[in-house]
Amino acid sequence: SQELEQSPQSLIVQEGKNLTINCTSSKTLYGLYWYKQKYGEGLIFLMMLQKGGEEKSHEKITAKLDEKKQQSSLHITASQPSHAGIYLCGADGGGSEKLVFGKGTKLTVNP
Amino acid sequence: KAGVTQTPRYLIKTRGQQVTLSCSPISGHRSVSWYQQTPGQGLQFLFEYFSETQRNKGNFPGRFSGRQFSNSRSEMNVSTLELGDSALYLCASSLSAATNGYTFGSGTRLTVV
Numbered sequence: 001s002q003e004l005e006q007s008p009q010s011l012i013v014q015e016g017k018n019l020t021i022n023c024t025s026s027k028t029l030y031g032l033y034w035y036k037q038k039y040g041e042g043l044i045f046l047m048m049l050q051k052g053g054e055e056k057s058h059e060k061i062t063a064k065l066d067e068k069k070q071q072s073s074l075h076i077t078a079s080q081p082s083h084a085g086i087y088l089c090g091a092d093g094g095g096s097e098k099l100v101f102g103k104g105t106k107l108t109v110n111p
Numbered sequence: 112k113a114g115v116t117q118t119p120r121y122l123i124k125t126r127g128q129q130v131t132l133s134c135s136p137i138s139g140h141r142s143v144s145w146y147q148q149t150p151g152q153g154l155q156f157l158f159e160y161f162s163e164t165q166r167n168k169g170n171f172p173g174r175f176s177g178r179q180f181s182n183s184r185s186e187m188n189v190s191t192l193e194l195g196d197s198a199l200y201l202c203a204s205s206l207s208a209a210t211n212g213y214t215f216g217s218g219t220r221l222t223v224v
Contacts, residue, residue, distance in 0.1 A: 033212055042115075042201060043215040088154065090213075098144055098167050099203075099213065101154040 002027045004089055006102035013079050014110055021074045021105045023089035029069045031092035033099065036085045043088065046074075076107075084109045113137065115204050115216035123222045129190040132219045136183050136204030143185040144213070145177060148199040157200075160185055192223045 003026040013019050023032070031050050035043040047056045049065035049072060056063050060077045076083055086106050090099035116135040124130050136143050144159035144167075156169040160179035177187040183204075189196055199220050203213040 035215070040199060040218075040220065042117075042217040043203075045212050045214060048212045090154075098156045098159050098169070099146075099154075100156070101146075103153045 002091055002100045004091055004100060004102035006087075006089060006105050008105060009103070010106040010108070012108045012110065015080060016078055019076050019079055019107070021087050021107075023072045023074070023102055025070045025091055027070070029065065029072070029091050032063075032065055032072045033090040034063050034072070034074050035088045035090060037088060037104070038085050046087075079107075079109045081109045081111055083107060115202060115214050117200075117202055117216035117219050119219060120217065121220045121222075123224060124192050126192055126194060126223055128192050129188060130192060130221060131186055131188045132200055132202075132221070134185045134187075134202035134204075134216060136185070136202075137206075137214055140204035140206050140214075141183050142205045143179060143183065144203050144205075145185070145187050146201045146203070147171075148201060148218075149197075154201070157187065189221075194223050197221060197223045 005024045007022050033048050034046040036046055037043050047063045052067040052069045054065045062075045065072045084107055086104045088101050088104045090101045118133045142161045145157040146154050148154045157171055158165055158177050159167040163179045174190045179185045199218045201215050201218045203215045205213045
């Protein structure tokens with residue numbers, strides 16, 4: 001079965017700093033999703049990547065899917081306290097309507 | 112448009128009891144999937160329904176069951192609750208995962224005492 005490994009597990013940065021979160025898959029990624037979660041709440045959809053080499057941006061967040069389609073990165077530019085939360089990557093199980101998730105990266109942004 | 116609605120938001124049950132959680136998907140979405148989130152195991156897939164049929168099931172015991180109604184609303188049931196069933200239960204709906212992704216509800220926090 002597919003497994004996703006996220007790194008780092010947690011990250012503490014000063015406001016204004018850039019940061020990167022990685023998601024590595026044990027198998028080829030057919031669809032990679034990034035979500036953000038505030039503690040104890042639901043997941044907020046950030047971006048979906050499907051093609052190798054694809055890159056998407058939304059405000060100060062950029063996500064890429066590498067060309068071999070086994071790794072994705074999420075980059076935040078000039079971080080703000082509002083970026084704090086848990087970032088989760090999820091991958092399509094391959095032909096089924098379910099997602100496999102990484103364990104998440106907890107981001108803290110200090111003002 | 113309204114998002115995915117899960118009820119109730121919080122629930123406290125005693126070991127051995129059973130519980131039913133509800134999920135109303137976004138209007139027009141016919142796929143509903145359920146996930147369990149715990150600090151130790153993270154997010155784990157429970158099952159997925161499409162047009163009232165279960166299409167996929169995760170690796171959970173038979174105490175966990177679900178169903179979907181003709182209006183796409185879904186319920187999940189956990190019988191003979193155990194302490195380890197304490198978790199945040201999330202449901203997600205999708206129109207087409209390939210183009211729209213999955214929209215999650217705010218979850219139901221279940222505490223078993």
